Amino acid sequence: MTNYIKQIWYELRHQPMVTVTSILGTAFAIFLVMAVFMTSSIDTVEVSPESNRSRILTGKNINLEYPQGSSSGSMSNSSAKKLYSDLKGIEKIAFSSGWDENEDVSVKDGDCISLLVKNVDNVYWEIFDYKFLSGKPFDKATSDAGLKKAIITKSVSKRFFGDADATGQEIKISHVPYIVQGVVEDTSPLMPETFAKVFTPYQPEAEGDLWMNGYGGDTKVYLLMKEGTEYEDIRSQVINRYNTLNASLAKEDSKLIYHQAPYTAEAVNLDFGSNTDPDVETPRNIRYAVYFILLLLPAINLSSMTRSRLRRRVSEIGVRRAFGATKSGIMGRFLGENLVLTLAGGIIGLILCVIFLALFSNLFISYGGQWGSADSHGSTPTFSMLLNFKTFGIALVFCLILNLLSTGLPAWRASRVNPAEAISGKND
Numbered sequence: 001m002t003n004y005i006k007q008i009w010y011e012l013r014h015q016p017m018v019t020v021t022s023i024l025g026t027a028f029a030i031f032l033v034m035a036v037f038m039t040s041s042i043d044t045v046e047v048s049p050e051s052n053r054s055r056i057l058t059g060k061n062i063n064l065e066y067p068q069g070s071s072s073g074s075m076s077n078s079s080a081k082k083l084y085s086d087l088k089g090i091e092k093i094a095f096s097s098g099w100d101e102n103e104d105v106s107v108k109d110g111d112c113i114s115l116l117v118k119n120v121d122n123v124y125w126e127i128f129d130y131k132f133l134s135g136k137p138f139d140k141a142t143s144d145a146g147l148k149k150a151i152i153t154k155s156v157s158k159r160f161f162g163d164a165d166a167t168g169q170e171i172k173i174s175h176v177p178y179i180v181q182g183v184v185e186d187t188s189p190l191m192p193e194t195f196a197k198v199f200t201p202y203q204p205e206a207e208g209d210l211w212m213n214g215y216g217g218d219t220k221v222y223l224l225m226k227e228g229t230e231y232e233d234i235r236s237q238v239i240n241r242y243n244t245l246n247a248s249l250a251k252e253d254s255k256l257i258y259h260q261a262p263y264t265a266e267a268v269n270l271d272f273g274s275n276t277d278p279d280v281e282t283p284r285n286i287r288y289a290v291y292f293i294l295l296l297l298p299a300i301n302l303s304s305m306t307r308s309r310l311r312r313r314v315s316e317i318g319v320r321r322a323f324g325a326t327k328s329g330i331m332g333r334f335l336g337e338n339l340v341l342t343l344a345g346g347i348i349g350l351i352l353c354v355i356f357l358a359l360f361s362n363l364f365i366s367y368g369g370q371w372g373s374a375d376s377h378g379s380t381p382t383f384s385m386l387l388n389f390k391t392f393g394i395a396l397v398f399c400l401i402l403n404l405l406s407t408g409l410p411a412w413r414a415s416r417v418n419p420a421e422a423i424s425g426k427n428d
Contacts, residue, residue, distance in 0.1 A: 022305050026345025030353070038381075045390070047385050057262035059223065059262040062215050064216075076217025090226070094124040095124075097219070102117070103198075137182065152166060154186050167181065205218050334410070
């Protein structure tokens, strides 16, 4: 490594323009490709309160087909239990409202503001790791009884109660009194499954709120897979549940249409309706194509710069070959030297990318929740969303690929220089 750095320092002093341009070109390439990667991975990155995102599945919506047509929408609590309860490989199951709504929230002699309210049960707080600043989550008794308790975020607490502890205080949600049971850190609208300003206990739908022959209602479920469980194993069980229900619906000439549920974090963030399948492959393949283009084009330009640097070292290559250096040794040396340059440019590009996304993410990251229900406050991605071990790992992989694309051919050609011609300068 020391020899590589010494050689790069020598190149920097004797070919400053080419060397600096190579580093900046690499930085720009990594900046672009990491910007695409980071913005797309925000939907799947594991960060509080979704630290178990890779193990969390979401069950929502139902689609019933009958002789007169078809209906689809949020499923009922009974449908959710028939489809998702007691699945093998599932550690916990939580129930919440199918749709989160903005409601008027106020305090006595205070402002009345519209805030996003999410109805959740006690298990929800065991699946998602919200940070409680005071108070505690709903327990089973509170959830089952539907007591008028609420958990609010830090920003709501600050707005209504200032620096005072909001736990135990009264707020009104749509003019109904609730007692604040806890205060949690604010979550980001970039994570719509966990974003809300106020949380209240979930209750199954009343009989009058059911529709679609009792299959439709206002319920969503979250499933936490056990460690080592495969997603396809869970999905195959749900398919069997659909088949069982359809067997009983056949006599009514009706059928439940399966739409790939339950959904992974990658799928649940896609824009798809209750009567369609999520298309995960198309956006994924588009990203792969973008990565390839963003790496290939600068690699072509950097390759010509690498050839220019190596052309000045033909005599050196000849001497090394004359003293026994192998072709693979010569090729490995130049790949190693260029890798140091690539990593330097990659670090610069990664730092610039993080700064850019932290400051200007609102220009190209969509947020706001489903149907625009969530407010956009705090929508800028946090550094924990952008910087993690996976991000560094992917950036390193991109640097390695870029290094091979830009240096591979010039290094291969340099390793095959005839020693006698190289030393005489005829191959220069």
